[in-house]
Amino acid sequence: MKHQSDFEAIVLGVSTGGTKALRMIIPNLPSTFPLPIVIVQHLHPHSDSYFVEDFRQCSNLIVEQAEEKVGILPGHVYIAPSNYHLLLECERTLSLSVDEPVNFARPSIDVLFDTAAEVFREKLIGIILTGAGKDGSAGVRKIKKNGGFVIVQNLDSAQVETMPRAAMNAIDVDLVIPLEEMVPTLLRLTGML
Amino acid sequence: MKTTENENIEIEMLLEAIYRKYGYDFRSYSRASIKRRILHRLAISRLKSISELQHRVLYHIEFFEKLLMDFSINVTEMFRDPEFYKTLVKEIIPVLQTFPYIKIWHAGCSTGEEVYSMAIILKEEGLYDRTQIYATDFNEVVLRQARQGIFPLERIKDYTYNYQRSGGKESFANYYTAKYDSAIVDQSLKKNIVFAGHNLATDGVFGEMNMIVCRNVLIYFKKNLQNHVLGLFKASLRHHGFLCLGTKESLMFTEHENDFEAVAGKVKIYRKKIKTLENEASI
Known part of the structure; x- marks a missing residue:
């Protein structure tokens, strides 16, 4: 297993069943968690930011909706707004786009993962959780190709298993674990446990 | 690496x-x-x-x-962000009503869906006949499509939904004719729109606008180009002219933050202040 200083950011993609799954992770991370976390959750194009508010209330980390040109910081969780793609720029800032949906999704997990892998290379952890569809599978391939680390939720604990399954089919995943092991695993990977 | x-x-x-x-x-x-x-x-x-x-x-x-x-960014839809159009009708239209003649610049109009949306709003508010809309894009191909005003029929369901949520007063079907798999926008919506080539990165000012609409274009630009374009908009607006940006765009942390004031912050409608920095310096 890699050493703590090896990682600089986490990207996470989740679709159907996402709110429930994220609730098992985000509120259970300590405020001292050393990596920024950037999340794409598939949302209905017309949904608003209630989802962000919800998590803001119950988390130790600072949860916010991703805004363009904002530099990503440890202790923060950035969630893609609905109807925009979320991308990472080489200055380690976020950017948004209204490009065509990818895999029928906007925001698309592949777009975030692809651009984050360009920036953070082997210092990136990519996580795929429950969901329908195959968004994220090209993204995890890119993360692996650039030397990063990929964790996928195991099928038994996933509310919908197509998305984690597609990720597993795409690459040799580094870790396949149940939802409840996500937090301890992230703490271990970042040297906090 | x-x-x-x-x-x-x-x-x-x-x-x-x-x-x-x-x-x-x-x-x-x-x-x-x-x-x-x-x-x-x-x-x-x-x-x-x-x-x-x-x-x-x-x-x-x-x-x-x-x-x-x-x-070029060619993804757009009619009445994108209904909340924006709703606010426009409520907060901005009453101000525009006070002018005898209105000039609007829609920068980065792409295939024109949002320009025609604006035309519909103006028509319903009784303003269209005294409005001139300049709709610009750098891409001649999309401008040609915009001038034609022919959209895929399959999108109409979404557009109708957006229109209704925008507070549209008519039946949306009044604004297009369906032909095969296309929706052709009503000719009357075109008469006060000029579609023209303009590149925000390299071209100059459009004068004396009452309102500039430029939504989801600045998000594609780096900070320096954002500042340049906002400067261009500032110079193209009348005093108290309105600037409408995309819902996820903001003047915050740009060089022109203090030249505008928010009129409807949530949907990113701003107004040019009478006293901008240059004006102050010249006084």
Whole structure:
């Protein structure tokens, strides 16, 4: 297993069943968690930011909706707004786009993962959780190709298993674990446990 | 690491080459999105490297035109963000009503869906006949489509939904004619719209506008180009003229933050202050 200083950011993609799954992770991370976390959750194009508010209330980390040109910081969780793609720029800032949906999704997990892998290379952890569809599978391939680390939720604990399954089919995943092991695993990977 | 490093150098050189050869300036576009588009074009063209692609771009204008289409943002919809149009009717239209003649610049209009949306709103509010809309884009191909005003019929369901949520007063079907799989916008909506080529990165000011609409364009620009374009908008607006940005765009942390005040912060409608920095300096 890699050493703590090896990682600089986490990207996470989740679709159907996402709110429930994220609730098992985000509120259970300590405020001292050393990596920024950037999340794409598939949302209905017309949904608003209630989802962000919800998590803001119950988390130790600072949860916010991703805004363009904002530099990503440890202790923060950035969630893609609905109807925009979320991308990472080489200055380690976020950017948004209204490009065509990818895999029928906007925001698309592949777009975030692809651009984050360009920036953070082997210092990136990519996580795929429950969901329908195959968004994220090209993204995890890119993360692996650039030397990063990929964790996928195991099928038994996933509310919908197509998305984690597609990720597993795409690459040799580094870790396949149940939802409840996500937090301890992230703490271990970042040297906090 | 090498690949990324080399690719980034190649991308800079490609953008420089495009600027020198064709005059289109993408050098200050946000890189992540541009890079995805270039790599996509590279993959479908079966070229081996961005340098090879640069060669094609320089020597084959048809190939450049393809890349130009890739670079332009052609995704739009009618009444995108209904909340924006609702606020427009409630807060801005009453102010525009007080003018005998209204000039609106829609910058980065793409295929025109949002321009026609604006025309519909103005018509319903009784303002369209005394309004001139200048709708601009750098891409001649999308402008041609915008002028035609023909949209895929399959999108109409979404547009109707958006229109209704925007507070539209009529039946949306009054504004188009369905023909085969197309929806043709009502001719009467076109009469006060001029579609014209204009490049925000390289072209100049449009004078004395009452309102400028430029939504989801600035998100594609780096900070320096955002500042340049906002300066252009400031110079093109009358005092107290309105600036409408995309819902996720903001003047915060730009050089022009203090030249505008928020009228409807949530949907990003601003108004040019009477006292901007330059004015103050000259007093």
